[in-house]
Amino acid sequence: MRVKRFVGKSMKEAVAQLKATFGDEAVILHTKRSRGGPFGLFGRPRVEIIAAVDVAPQPKPPPAPVNSSELQLLQQELQEVKGLLASQNKGTGPWQSLYEELIAGEVDPKNAQYLLDKMTQILPPGSPPEEAIAALKGIVAEEIQVVSPWDLSAGTRIVALVGPTGVGKTTTIAKIAANYALLAKRRVSLLTMDTYRIAAAQQLKTYAEIIGVPLEVVFTPRALTEALERHKDRDLILIDTAGRSQHNKMHLAELKAFLDQAHPDEVHLVLSATTKTRDAMEIIDGFATVLPLNRLIITKLDETSSYGMILNACRYLGKPLAYVTTGQSVPEDIEVADPNKIADLILGG
Ligand SMILES: Nc1nc2c(ncn2[C@@H]2O[C@H](COP(=O)(O)OP(=O)(O)OP(=O)(O)O)[C@@H](O)[C@H]2O)c(=O)[nH]1
Numbered sequence: 001m002r003v004k005r006f007v008g009k010s011m012k013e014a015v016a017q018l019k020a021t022f023g024d025e026a027v028i029l030h031t032k033r034s035r036g037g038p039f040g041l042f043g044r045p046r047v048e049i050i051a052a053v054d055v056a057p058q059p060k061p062p063p064a065p066v067n068s069s070e071l072q073l074l075q076q077e078l079q080e081v082k083g084l085l086a087s088q089n090k091g092t093g094p095w096q097s098l099y100e101e102l103i104a105g106e107v108d109p110k111n112a113q114y115l116l117d118k119m120t121q122i123l124p125p126g127s128p129p130e131e132a133i134a135a136l137k138g139i140v141a142e143e144i145q146v147v148s149p150w151d152l153s154a155g156t157r158i159v160a161l162v163g164p165t166g167v168g169k170t171t172t173i174a175k176i177a178a179n180y181a182l183l184a185k186r187r188v189s190l191l192t193m194d195t196y197r198i199a200a201a202q203q204l205k206t207y208a209e210i211i212g213v214p215l216e217v218v219f220t221p222r223a224l225t226e227a228l229e230r231h232k233d234r235d236l237i238l239i240d241t242a243g244r245s246q247h248n249k250m251h252l253a254e255l256k257a258f259l260d261q262a263h264p265d266e267v268h269l270v271l272s273a274t275t276k277t278r279d280a281m282e283i284i285d286g287f288a289t290v291l292p293l294n295r296l297i298i299t300k301l302d303e304t305s306s307y308g309m310i311l312n313a314c315r316y317l318g319k320p321l322a323y324v325t326t327g328q329s330v331p332e333d334i335e336v337a338d339p340n341k342i343a344d345l346i347l348g349g
């Protein structure tokens with residue numbers, strides 16, 4: 001804004017000056033009539049106007065011409081950014097239904113997003129849904145580490161099963177023992193340190209008698225070491241343990257005292273497929289802080305219809321899945337873990 005004072009002998013003359021300088025857009029802020037001379041009494045009359053005008057805006061320079069290849073490049077980059085945002089944005093984008101399927105199967109949301117991100121990295125854009133499902137199954141299968149069944153030709157293998165109560169540890173030991181002793185014709189021994197629950201030892205004793213393998217019940221860590229010594233000519237020694245809560249530090253310490261003496265080649269954590277993922281993670285944390293877990297067994301696949309927990313537990317523990325069990329029948333309801341089958345279960349066979 002510019003402000004200026006105009007003085008004339010009359011109002012007409014002052015306004016004429018104002019218009020000549022500021023044009024018609026000026027705004028009069030103040031007018032004053034007076035006379036010149038001492039005290040303003042005897043001089044000639046004069047008129048003073050103070051007026052203001054907005055400074056005219058500078059015209060904008062015309063936009064620089066954009067050549068079409070630059071425009072194309074910009075559009076392409078914009079598309080890429082949009083795609084990236086879609087993939088990072090939970091479950092949005094073209095694979096929303098796959099994300100929802102994983103979540104419905106109780107795959108942990110973080111795992112579901114991780115799997116889809118991996119899939120979008122390898123899948124060409126615009127691939128048909130069948131290809132997307134096949135790619136996703138492959139990625140799920142890759143995430144489930146497994147191990148080959150024991151060779152048992154290189155000395156005695158000592159394997160302990162641990163886990164929460166009632167998940168099927170004893171039944172699984174009976175299934176493994178029957179398969180190795182009766183079908184693979186291996187020398188198998190059973191040891192149990194479950195003297196906590198009434199009839200626990202009797203349960204395994206019954207299986208041992210039916211399968212025709214020796215069983216010893218041990219009450220102390222030292223007795224366990226001595227029993228292992230007595231069975232050192234065997235191909236496979238399976239150690240059953242009492243079911244324990246992950247929250248009971250004293251029970252876990254007791255378990256550790258036994259296994260520290262036994263130095264098993266493998267400690268398998270047994271979890272039921274019906275366990276909620278959050279609880280499975282707590283169980284893994286509780287047992288893994290005390291014991292050197294190196295395998296996972298998931299039981300009771302026949303008692304659930306959502307299998308995401310298997311993937312969640314495998315990824316969380318970060319150790320191979322050895323077996324899955326699929327029913328109460330001994331010895332048939334057990335399978336060596338097959339990642340493709342599990343991926344089929346999770347994403348619908
Ligand atoms: N449906 C089903 N039931 C199973 C499976 N495995 C074991 N069970 C049953 O689960 C129940 C508990 O099995 P156990 O083998 O005694 O479990 P555990 O882990 O040894 O139990 P504790 O020693 O008390 O901690 C029994 O009724 C078994 O028949 C399975 O794969 N599917």
Ligand SMILES: [Mg+2]
Pocket residue numbers: 169170171194200240241242243
């Ligand atoms: Mg038991």
